[in-house]
Amino acid sequence: MKTPTLHTCLSPALLNLYDVSSSIVVIIDVLRATSTIAEALFNGAKSIIPVETVAECIKLGKQMDVITAGEREGQIAEGLTYGNSPFTYPKEFINGKTLVLTTTNGTKLLHMALAENAKAIITGSFPNLSIVCNYLVTQKQNVILACAAWKDRINLEDTLFAGAVISRIKEHFSINCDSSQMAETLYNDGKGDLYEFMKVKNASHYHRLTNYGLEKDIRHCLTENVANILPVYEGGRLIAKKI
Amino acid sequence: MKTPTLHTCLSPALLNLYDVSSSIVVIIDVLRATSTIAEALFNGAKSIIPVETVAECIKLGKQMDVITAGEREGQIAEGLTYGNSPFTYPKEFINGKTLVLTTTNGTKLLHMALAENAKAIITGSFPNLSIVCNYLVTQKQNVILACAAWKDRINLEDTLFAGAVISRIKEHFSINCDSSQMAETLYNDGKGDLYEFMKVKNASHYHRLTNYGLEKDIRHCLTENVANILPVYEGGRLIAKKI
Numbered sequence A, B: 001m002k003t004p005t006l007h008t009c010l011s012p013a014l015l016n017l018y019d020v021s022s023s024i025v026v027i028i029d030v031l032r033a034t035s036t037i038a039e040a041l042f043n044g045a046k047s048i049i050p051v052e053t054v055a056e057c058i059k060l061g062k063q064m065d066v067i068t069a070g071e072r073e074g075q076i077a078e079g080l081t082y083g084n085s086p087f088t089y090p091k092e093f094i095n096g097k098t099l100v101l102t103t104t105n106g107t108k109l110l111h112m113a114l115a116e117n118a119k120a121i122i123t124g125s126f127p128n129l130s131i132v133c134n135y136l137v138t139q140k141q142n143v144i145l146a147c148a149a150w151k152d153r154i155n156l157e158d159t160l161f162a163g164a165v166i167s168r169i170k171e172h173f174s175i176n177c178d179s180s181q182m183a184e185t186l187y188n189d190g191k192g193d194l195y196e197f198m199k200v201k202n203a204s205h206y207h208r209l210t211n212y213g214l215e216k217d218i219r220h221c222l223t224e225n226v227a228n229i230l231p232v233y234e235g236g237r238l239i240a241k242k243i
Helices: A012-017 A031-044 A054-063 A103-116 A128-140 A156-173 A179-192 A194-200 A204-211 A215-221 B011-017 B033-042 B054-063 B105-115 B124-139 B156-170 B178-190 B195-199 B202-213 B215-221
Strands: A006-009 A023-028 A046-051 A067-072 A098-102 A120-124 A142-146 A232-234 A237-241 B006-009 B023-028 B048-049 B067-072 B098-102 B122-123 B141-145 B230-234 B238-241
Touching: A006 A012, A006 A031, A006 A156, A006 A179, A006 A194, A012 A103, A012 A142, A012 B011, A023 A103, A023 A128, A023 B215, A031 A046, A031 A098, A031 A120, A031 A237, A046 A054, A046 A103, A054 A098, A103 A120, A120 A128, A128 A156, A128 A215, A128 A232, A142 A156, A156 A179, A156 A194, A156 A204, A156 B178, A179 A194, A179 B156, A179 B178, A194 A215, A194 B054, B006 B011, B006 B156, B006 B178, B011 B105, B011 B141, B011 B195, B023 B105, B023 B156, B033 B048, B033 B098, B033 B105, B033 B122, B033 B124, B033 B230, B033 B238, B048 B105, B054 B067, B054 B098, B067 B230, B105 B122, B105 B141, B122 B124, B122 B156, B124 B156, B124 B215, B124 B230, B141 B156, B156 B178, B156 B195, B156 B202, B178 B195, B178 B215, B195 B215, B202 B215, B215 B238
Parallel strands: A006 A142, A023 A120, A023 A142, A046 A098, A067 A098, B006 B141, B023 B122, B023 B141, B048 B098, B067 B098
Antiparallel strands: A046 A237, A120 A232, A232 A237, B048 B238, B122 B230, B230 B238
16 A cells, blocks of 8 residues: 655645645644644534634624634634633533634635545644544545644744654655655754743744733643544534544 | 844745845745856856746847756756756856856746845855855845745755854844744754755755755755855846945
């Protein structure tokens, strides 16, 4: 059997360079969308509906019995009820509920992968690192690690997560992709203390969130396997899948 | 006076994210276009006209007294006379002559920067690293380090060169750009032996050129300051500029 390929796409603006339709696409938006998605599903959320705009989120909130959430510039967006922090979604609150979450970068990328007929779409973050790796190895399909970035600008944290995955599963894939090599190298540089690495490297998103007083969120979003569940996008929703 | 900014653009497909019109743009195509440009100008070439297609190169060759050069898939392109290796252009051959060079990635990017009204366009490579750094520091303008990449896919060698520049001049700029941080980190990882780093990291272009028997070219293109001249794009040509 042919060894499947693995590529890393560091910005949504580069997704068109990769063969999405023959691949599983892992959506990576470490700070904080895909970390919060893992957390909410891990704590029993029935499903998560990712939407791009605040208006869509409000609209669905009126039509269905759901929780609406999303932030713009560090504040809960007007018309929505909750924010983007993983700490907002403990079991006693989210269990059995459906969350409609508006995020810009991650949702846009997810919809791009959908439009390009990805074989499967899952979301990845440090809180669910292990299960993402296990899933990718068992599927024996081509993989694209797709970083949500920040308004198409490459960011450090999503790149580091791609590197974390690559360092764990590279033996199972054929990797001819400089972005993947770079991501793995950066992860190996930073893995001793990812939080400190983000700080020392002056990562733009580290600064943005720290200015909002969200150090605790950053630390949580960089912690491995604290919400080890597999979010799979099916029928317009992210649901937790057993593997 | 406000500290100028520095950004790194890792692929031509991302150039639209940056404020080109307020910046000096450094075109980086380490293997081998910008290295060969530095070499030819250092050895006395009168000017270099970069063109995107083989057809344009042939056309100019018929109209003017110039040397035409360019490769496609590791071979001198049909209708042209010379190739892309820096070793093709020693002083005894190129001194006083005009070279029309067709390269795909680097020339495309240069024309994009031109279309976006860059304040100035220069080319950078390890052979002319020092003079590029000196120029950028003395100009006190915003800078975009623009990597030519490979058909829009990010590559290791151009990223490493961006990192080499950043590590030398960062005190003079305000840098809020994760791509720059990543480039500098990778350069610091690899600077002890860039050739070995490219090899170990399995860089895609390292493989491509090694398959063509071009190890010697790669080594030369990764050597600092062996052709320390400043190529500036003016009036459709790259010329050597004193600073």
